[in-house]
Amino acid sequence: MKQQKWNSDNVPDQKDRVAIVTGSNTGIGYETARVLANKKATVIIAVRNLEKGNVAANQIRAGHENVDVKVMALDLANLESVNDFAADFKINYTRLDLLINNAGVMFPPYSKTADGFEIQLGTNHLGHFALTRHLLDLLMSTEDSRIVNLSSTAQKWGNINFKDLHWEKRKYKTRQAYYDSKIANIYFTYELARKLNENNHRTLVVASHPGWTSTELQRHSGFLNFMNNFFGQDMTMGALPTLYAAVESDVKSADYYGPSGFMEFRGYPKKVESNELSHNEEIAQRLWDISEEVTKIKYDL
Ligand SMILES: NC(=O)c1ccc[n+]([C@@H]2O[C@H](COP(=O)([O-])OP(=O)(O)OC[C@H]3O[C@@H](n4cnc5c(N)ncnc54)[C@H](OP(=O)(O)O)[C@@H]3O)[C@@H](O)[C@H]2O)c1
Known part of the structure; x- marks a missing residue:
């Protein structure tokens, strides 16, 4: 790691770089977009609700001349929307430096995406799996x-x-479904990193987590929402592992960054370890295959 208390002041100039941050109308995505835009990146606020996206973009613009933020519609729970977003982006931009797959839902009641996927795996993993391919x-x-x-x-x-x-076929356990979607994010990171590396592609694929950050993520749990008051760090801290993963020069493909404090709940960013199961390449490949099958999207690297 570069230094103990790495923070957003350490983000280098992002001039001429283009970044997409999914789910950036609020929370960690908003803060990530704000910092990158203030460092002169062109930032796409990719959101399912354009009204909320425009409010966020105006907040980022307020008081800062020359920040370049654009709002674009993206609903990760709808593969047609994912496809349309990517097509629209490619018409308007000829480069993409950073894709931050940030959007997420946690512990909602049972529902399905437009394509019939369980909502948390569908949004948190399969939507981003499709977006990344496009x-x-x-x-x-x-x-x-x-x-x-x-x-x-x-x-x-x-x-x-x-x-x-x-x-x-099972009684729905919304917590378990969230945990599964979050290990899916890790399998996807490691498997895509392996595949890009094997094919000599230089794009880095990195994972991050924000510890416990007080955001709207806890909206479906009154208890966690209340506990935010005691345990949640603010989003300026919560965004740091993602920002570090996005911009620092010592980051390698398949690295994983999170907060450095007790149980990785809070603190400045550091390189962290995912659990043993997440390193199982057979499971990662199986998830990859099934993700291609259900989204009907082939990577063909
Ligand atoms: N906060 C934490 O303590 C914590 C801990 C571990 C991991 N994380 C991860 O950090 C990421 C960001 O979470 P957060 O805490 O910033 O939560 P948040 O404040 O609830 O923000 C989540 C964002 O995702 C968007 N989103 C949800 N469903 C979407 C969809 N179908 N299509 C497009 N966007 C969608 C939300 O849009 P709307 O505003 O329209 O709902 C919102 O912009 C998530 O991946 C989460 O799993 C957070």
Whole structure:
């Protein structure tokens, strides 16, 4: 690591660089977009609700001349929307330096995405899996490009049930479904990093997690929302592992960054370890295959 108390002041100039941050109307995504825009990147606020996206973009613009933020519609729970977003982006931009796969839902009641996927795996993993594929050619043709996937310490409890990926045969456990979606983010990071590396592509793929950060993520849990008051760090701290993963020069593909404090709940960013199961290459490949099958999107690296 470069230094003990790395913070957003350490983000280097991002002039001429283009970044997409999914789910950046609020929370960690908003803060990530704000910092990158203030460091002169062109930032795409990719959101499912354009009204909220415009409010966020105006907040970022307020008081800062020359920040370049654009709002674009992206609903990760709808593969047609993911496809349309990527097509629209590619019409307007010829490079992509940073893809920050940040958007997420946690502990909602059972529902399915437009394509029939369980909502948390569908949004947190499968939507980003499809989005990344649509944008990969552009990322690979952009020098020093990176993909950052947001996971969670909750990945430690993830254990994907491939026989019932969308919880159609079991009683729904919303917590377990979130944990599974977050270990899926790690499998995807490691597997894509392996595949890019094997094919001599230089785009880095990195994972990060924000510890416990007080955001709207806890909206479906009154208890966690209340506990935010005691344990949640603010989003300026919560965004640091993602920002470090996105911009620092000592970051390597398949690295994982999180807060350095007790149980990785809070603190300045450091390199962290995901659990043993997340390193299982057979499971990662299986998830990859099934993700290609259900999204009907082939990577063909
Ligand atoms: N906060 C934490 O303590 C914590 C801990 C571990 C991991 N994380 C991870 O950090 C990431 C960011 O979470 P956060 O804490 O910043 O949560 P947040 O404040 O709830 O923000 C989540 C963002 O994702 C967006 N989103 C949800 N479903 C979407 C969809 N279908 N299509 C497009 N965007 C969608 C939300 O949009 P709307 O505003 O329209 O709902 C919002 O912009 C997530 O991946 C989460 O799993 C957070």
